[in-house]
Amino acid sequence: MTDSENRIEVQSLSLSYGNTAVLKSLSLPIARGKITVLAGPNGCGKSTLLRAIRRLHKPESGRILLEELDIAKFNDRALARQIGLLAQSPSAPEDMTVEELVRLGRYPHQSMLQPWSQNDSTALEAAMEGTGVAHLRSRRLGSLSGGQLQRVWIAMVLAQETDVVCLDEPVNHLDMAHQLDCLDLVRRLNVDYGRTIVLVLHDLNLAARYADRLVFLNDGVIAASGTPEELMTEAMIASVFGVQSMVITDPVHGRPLCIPLRTGPAHNKGDADAARS
């Protein structure tokens, strides 16, 4: 594996909240220009890992390399020009306008000596156009629907023009249509804009549908990683999620599709252990 394949390299990362170990010496390469989806049961540490990659949590030990440079050594704005974040349930004042919010994406590109420039205007307009929110620019956030609001947040991250974009459960609280709409937009960030995407998703079937690489976390360690086809097996799902299921191939997209049957351990303990290793 050459360095140029991986945009980010998580190395032996350990992290705790108080006395509770959340990530346990976890290592993970994040492939350049791909969509990597982190999935796993509640409390497995997937959001924490995502936030650590964006340096919202300080590692206890281990490090995270961005193109061979430790992210701990970046200054705040420099890192924000490399890695963008759409936080879980982000918030902003209800009376803020769409344009005011999307503008925030340009924050790391400006400084006292470098006020708002033509570049910033271009990026702002491109982000609003690209996400289809330009016609909403003067609307207040409080007047938008959930789906529109999520588009506006994605526009803000797009305006940030970071090569890496982290999204923490971006489709929570969205209905089915808006979930697809939002994730299609995320895929466009990847395909049309060439961004490296790291995504935390709860829904396994959505994860399988949009992921280039799927990572299962369980109890603070990587349970498995690979393509959706490699990971979405009945034994693996039983072992990681504790759910007996049936995995079929989605007849439309050709991706694996999990049909949950009941909670409970795997039929065959040996299979589950084999899958875990």
Add this chain to the structure above:
Amino acid sequence: MGFALSAPALSTVRSGPLARPLPLIYAGLVVGLVIAVLASLTLGYKIYSLEQVWQALFAFDGSETAVVIANLRLPRAVIAPLVGAGLGIAGVLVQTLSRNRIASPDTLGLNAGASVAVVMASAVFGVGSLLGLSLAAAAGALATSMLVFLLAATAGGLSPIRIVLIGVTVAGLGNSIVQIILTTNEAQLQQLLFWLSGAFVDRPMALVQSGAPIILVGALIAIALARTLDALQADDSTATGLGVPLVLVRGASFLSVSLLTGAAVSMAGPVGFVGLVVPHAARWLVGLRHKLLIPAAALIGAVYATTADIAARFVIYPVEAPVGAITAVVGAMVLLILLKRRAA
């Protein structure tokens, strides 16, 4: 495009502030301020003409009229806009810092802290001079902001809700201490009560020399933070993701707020509600970007305080009302309207 505008939502929402002609708004505010200051010089127990004002300020002849204008009217026509501007900016900072639209420097306990210091200086150390009390007020506000900042920073990393909770607690504590000292200190009750309600009357120009530069420094810090404060309006995770150094920015904002409020309270005592109401008016006029918001809040605060000071001369004419009472009455009404509008 997958998203159509839904007509009912559109009809209930005012158009955004971006459509407003900004230069016109600022020009209007500046004109309003000039008119307010001139009115403050001419209107009062006696009404003077603009010529008399001009003469008293630029061709002082020692007449009684000239003395009244130069020594009594001029200081308050300077102090009121300065204090209003300072509190207006401080209000914007506190509301952004706490992500709470009904927060103000009072919420952080700064006025209560200043009051405690003044009452203590008077009761314990026998300070009677206005200058002494003013210094005590500024020191009290600064000390309180440091206390609140440290308490909020020790655990919880300066989270907005913690800042407000600690501020409100400190304010409550401070106000109780003031009450206790006042009930045991009847001799100076009259003077202290007047001070505690805030006023621009009978303030010497000397206060401006110390207060104005501090307000200027506080305002410059606020302006320098403007872009970062924009990003701080989003949640902590998002702000960090944008590259905002949260603790640094909150520390600098606290410093600015305590300078602005400390200087304001030293010049006029605790003038309530200015810092609460002015930011709302400013946001309504120019939107949420601090680069536009801070100058607008300064101008609106200046006009508001100056106008309130003029009103204070007439509401119980011929006696002066404390200006703090005027700003509180007007401010409370505005706040109720805002809350009602939000609930609707």
